[in-house]
Amino acid sequence: MSHDATSRALFARAEGLLPGGVSSPVRAFRGVGGTPRFMRRGEGPYLIDADGNRLVDLVCSWGPLILGHAHPEVVEAVSRVLRDGSTFGAPTEIELELAERVVATFPAIDMVRFVSSGTEAGMSVVRLARGATGRTGLVKFDGCYHGHADPLLAAAGSGVATLGLPDSAGVSAATTADTIVVPFNDLEAVERVFAARGDQIAAILLEAVAGNMGVVPPAPGFLAGLRAIADRHGALLVIDEVMTGWRVDPAGAQVRYDVRPDLVCLGKVIGGGFPAAAYGGRRDLMLQVAPVGPVYQAGTLSGNPVAMAAGLATLDVLARGEAWPAADRFAAALEAGLREAAERVGIPLTVQRVGTMLTPFFTEDPVRNYADARAADAARYGRFFHAMLDAGVYLPPSAFEASFTSAAHGDAELERILAALPNALTA
Numbered sequence: 001m002s003h004d005a006t007s008r009a010l011f012a013r014a015e016g017l018l019p020g021g022v023s024s025p026v027r028a029f030r031g032v033g034g035t036p037r038f039m040r041r042g043e044g045p046y047l048i049d050a051d052g053n054r055l056v057d058l059v060c061s062w063g064p065l066i067l068g069h070a071h072p073e074v075v076e077a078v079s080r081v082l083r084d085g086s087t088f089g090a091p092t093e094i095e096l097e098l099a100e101r102v103v104a105t106f107p108a109i110d111m112v113r114f115v116s117s118g119t120e121a122g123m124s125v126v127r128l129a130r131g132a133t134g135r136t137g138l139v140k141f142d143g144c145y146h147g148h149a150d151p152l153l154a155a156a157g158s159g160v161a162t163l164g165l166p167d168s169a170g171v172s173a174a175t176t177a178d179t180i181v182v183p184f185n186d187l188e189a190v191e192r193v194f195a196a197r198g199d200q201i202a203a204i205l206l207e208a209v210a211g212n213m214g215v216v217p218p219a220p221g222f223l224a225g226l227r228a229i230a231d232r233h234g235a236l237l238v239i240d241e242v243m244t245g246w247r248v249d250p251a252g253a254q255v256r257y258d259v260r261p262d263l264v265c266l267g268k269v270i271g272g273g274f275p276a277a278a279y280g281g282r283r284d285l286m287l288q289v290a291p292v293g294p295v296y297q298a299g300t301l302s303g304n305p306v307a308m309a310a311g312l313a314t315l316d317v318l319a320r321g322e323a324w325p326a327a328d329r330f331a332a333a334l335e336a337g338l339r340e341a342a343e344r345v346g347i348p349l350t351v352q353r354v355g356t357m358l359t360p361f362f363t364e365d366p367v368r369n370y371a372d373a374r375a376a377d378a379a380r381y382g383r384f385f386h387a388m389l390d391a392g393v394y395l396p397p398s399a400f401e402a403s404f405t406s407a408a409h410g411d412a413e414l415e416r417i418l419a420a421l422p423n424a425l426t427a
């Protein structure tokens, strides 16, 4: 029996039932080739797949699991809430507790609206920005991903980048006509767009640390420059922190880089492994949202008590101050290990890390934008990925994604990774 025979059999069955055998495209391994592993269990820093292989998990469900799998406090909080009913479609006190935590964490957020996914958060802030400004234009950056709402599927990162699609079928030209795409970290390009049509632009929307083209930090002055341009033209600055919130900093990118957005998207960590996300920001803007204001947005499971409990328990653990530094230390050790191993075996590698997110790009040059990310050797990443997987380390199955660490990762996991690197880097 091969070590992934069960996964292969499950995938064959899945291909007849789910498009591509998956519920979300990147999971299908198209970016690296081969057959995806089916997962059975998570345990701290480990995933246990359908064949019983124990894999060091550097995906952490694409970001949410900053405490690792099945953290006892999260499990306990969720179980307690679940026994009293999982959804009421009515307000609950636990929403307020999580909202208070968010408001206390982010100086730019006065009020918050809970939704169920980052996609919903992205879609809703665009509607709100347009409703509040009476303008339709939207500036977004090449390779940034904000979920799969139609107006945002122009030059999007993540799975769209992995599959090499410039766009998506089914998105009409009219829907993206007001979306202006510029290169990340290119302030002059943004200046030019605003010089031409600044009075039509509702918002600049970005990941302040890009994570969906691999990790790309903002160049010095980039974020402050965007803030100044938005102010000069009466546009809003919207920072999508669905990935970076509680990840690049104990708070988020806006705190780490000291920039004040008008609106913010949150997701991933905020749901503690359950479907919860949020958007929030300036009080006057949030009061434009229904039922107080004219911008409609709603959700059957929004503010779901089980998801709120998981998020709250996660943020409670983070607030004690030990978990984030632990995840950050592990990421720093991983970064150093990757650099040293690459140097030793003579493979050009640029490791970009901000806090608990990092990406090894197979190139010798710094990656400042999506064009740079695409210029890196994605085929080599695929070979690296499979060699690491064979050695028991689960990396993101795409060269255009971030790896994530958790507070549960420790010395044993680091050792296993470091031992696998020389062989995998030269695969």
Ligand SMILES: *Cc1c(COP(=O)(O)O)cnc(C)c1O
Binding pocket: 116, 117, 118, 119, 120, 122, 145, 146, 147, 148, 207, 211, 212, 240, 241, 242, 243, 244, 267, 268, 277
């Ligand atoms: C993951 C992600 C989203 C989409 O969130 P989903 O919950 O997958 O819909 C949006 N923006 C960013 C920056 C993300 O990383």
